[in-house]
Amino acid sequence: MREINASIPFDKALWRQDIAGSRAHVAMLAKQGIVSAEDAKAIDDGLQQVAAEYERDGVPEDWDLEDIHMTVEARLTELIGPVAGRLHTARSRNDQVATDFKLWVREATNCALDGIAALQRALVVRAGEHADSVMPGFTHLQTAQPVTLGHHLLAYYEMLRRDASRFGDNLARADECPLGAAALAGTGFDLDRTMTADALGFARPTANSLDTVSDRDFALDYLQAASQCALHLSRLAEELILWASQPFGFVRLPDSLSTGSSIMPQKKNPDAAELVRGHAGRIVGATTALIVTMKGLPLAYSKDMQDDKPPVFEAAGLLDLCLAAMEGMIAGADFNAERMRHAAGLGHATATDLADWLVREADIPFREAHHITGAAVKLADRKECTLEDLSLDDLKGIDARLDERVRAVLTLDASVAARASYGGTAPDRVREQVAAARRALGME
Ligand code: ARG
Numbered sequence: 527m528r529e530i531n532a533s534i535p536f537d538k539a540l541w542r543q544d545i546a547g548s549r550a551h552v553a554m555l556a557k558q559g560i561v562s563a564e565d566a567k568a569i570d571d572g573l574q575q576v577a578a579e580y581e582r583d584g585v586p587e588d589w590d591l592e593d594i595h596m597t598v599e600a601r602l603t604e605l606i607g608p609v610a611g612r613l614h615t616a617r618s619r620n621d622q623v624a625t626d627f628k629l630w631v632r633e634a635t636n637c638a639l640d641g642i643a644a645l646q647r648a649l650v651v652r653a654g655e656h657a658d659s660v661m662p663g664f665t666h667l668q669t670a671q672p673v674t675l676g677h678h679l680l681a682y683y684e685m686l687r688r689d690a691s692r693f694g695d696n697l698a699r700a701d702e703c704p705l706g707a708a709a710l711a712g713t714g715f716d717l718d719r720t721m722t723a724d725a726l727g728f729a730r731p732t733a734n735s736l737d738t739v740s741d742r743d744f745a746l747d748y749l750q751a752a753s754q755c756a757l758h759l760s761r762l763a764e765e766l767i768l769w770a771s772q773p774f775g776f777v778r779l780p781d782s783l784s785t786g787s788s789i790m791p792q793k794k795n796p797d798a799a800e801l802v803r804g805h806a807g808r809i810v811g812a813t814t815a816l817i818v819t820m821k822g823l824p825l826a827y828s829k830d831m832q833d834d835k836p837p838v839f840e841a842a843g844l845l846d847l848c849l850a851a852m853e854g855m856i857a858g859a860d861f862n863a864e865r866m867r868h869a870a871g872l873g874h875a876t877a878t879d880l881a882d883w884l885v886r887e888a889d890i891p892f893r894e895a896h897h898i899t900g901a902a903v904k905l906a907d908r909k910e911c912t913l914e915d916l917s918l919d920d921l922k923g924i925d926a927r928l929d930e931r932v933r934a935v936l937t938l939d940a941s942v943a944a945r946a947s948y949g950g951t952a953p954d955r956v957r958e959q960v961a962a963a964r965r966a967l968g969m970e
Pocket residue numbers: 533537592593594619620623827829831832833
């Protein structure tokens with residue numbers, strides 16, 4: 527029983543929040559005349575001493591004391607005697623743990639937001655440097671149309687912008703303080719829940735005591751936002767791994783975030799990127815774990831809910847690491863713009879530009895233009911040359927309406943410059959997007 531029951535091995539991470547919650551609670555009890563000012567002072571001084579000890583020596587792990595709440599109270603009792611017993615008036619570990627954990631998750635959310643912003647800044651800096659760097663854009667991982675590397679990097683900036691917005695929404699929802707819900711039904715003592723909410727930085731107290739002690743939505747909100755963010759990091763990691771492989775050769779990742787092989791002397795492996803991709807799986811797993819823990823629980827508190835903390839702690843640690851590793855990889859990546867440009871020239875990436883030209887200059891319906899272009903691609907393949915290299919006779923042979931002017935739209939630079947629609951890959955558009963992102967991130 528001791529072993530299955532004890533949460534102190536992991537919930538000791540909540541000690542700061544637990545002591546802050548207790549200090550807010552006892553100050554409120556004193557103001558309401560529920561404990562005397564003198565007792566409240568003794569309790570508050572004692573709690574500060576416990577905090578100083580934990581800061582210095584760490585939190586002791588005694589399984590008989592079950593959890594962080596009992597551990598703090600036991601030490602307080604050793605320090606100040608039986609008056610410590612007044613602290614738990616009008617409180618239960620059920621509202622206490624909900625309060626501690628919500629405070630912790632709010633901090634983790636702010637930490638994730640900082641990590642996201644740092645990675646966004648790195649992406650935006652590199653996107654600005656590579657607004658003109660042409661690379662192949664893929665669909666189905668087949669060459670589709672040329673894009674700019676800056677545009678590609680800004681795609682991840684956008685994903686992270688949505689991630690930040692999700693974490694921000696979570697903060698707004700997690701702005702209600704559980705303390706004072708007591709075990710499940712509220713309490714007969716005349717509490718001032720607004721005072722404790724305020725002292726702990728919440729906008730207001732929660733409205734329903736049953737919901738309060740049963741609710742772990744704030745933890746699930748964190749995990750679900752973390753999962754989606756990790757999913758984005760994993761896709762970026764996957765692209766970096768692909769781009770760093772020899773057949774691509776688009777990027778050299780920083781040595782500091784790569785490793786060698788113990789047997790193959792030539793190897794440089796993108797381990798940090800692979801671990802970001804791997805850790806994303808663990809973050810999704812942690813999310814699934816808590817969803818499944820919660821899904822069958824009746825109101826109000828059940829001990830299953832003690833299992834809420836390990837998945838959140840694990841996911842938060844992994845997410846912070848992944849964000850930092852990705853920031854380092856993006857900031858330190860050595861992109862090979864020449865190699866990317868060469869790759870963009872393969873696979874007739876500007877075929878759509880040829881079709882578009884026929885529509886614009888010869889007023890041919892797009893479907894027919896698509897067909898004519900297909901013939902040009904076939905011919906270029908047979909001659910093992912690019913569309914640009916087809917002679918005027920070749921072009922005329924395919925369709926008499928093709929003429930010399932078409933050649934100008936078939937270059938990579940013309941192709942990306944032409945895609946200047948709002949949100950498009952044209953270098954000028956990318957520069958505008960970079961400027962807007964820099965303003966949004968306060969980089970100006
Ligand atoms: N250690 C418990 C948890 O993490 C605290 C709440 C315990 N409440 C109870 N009634 N046993 O959930």
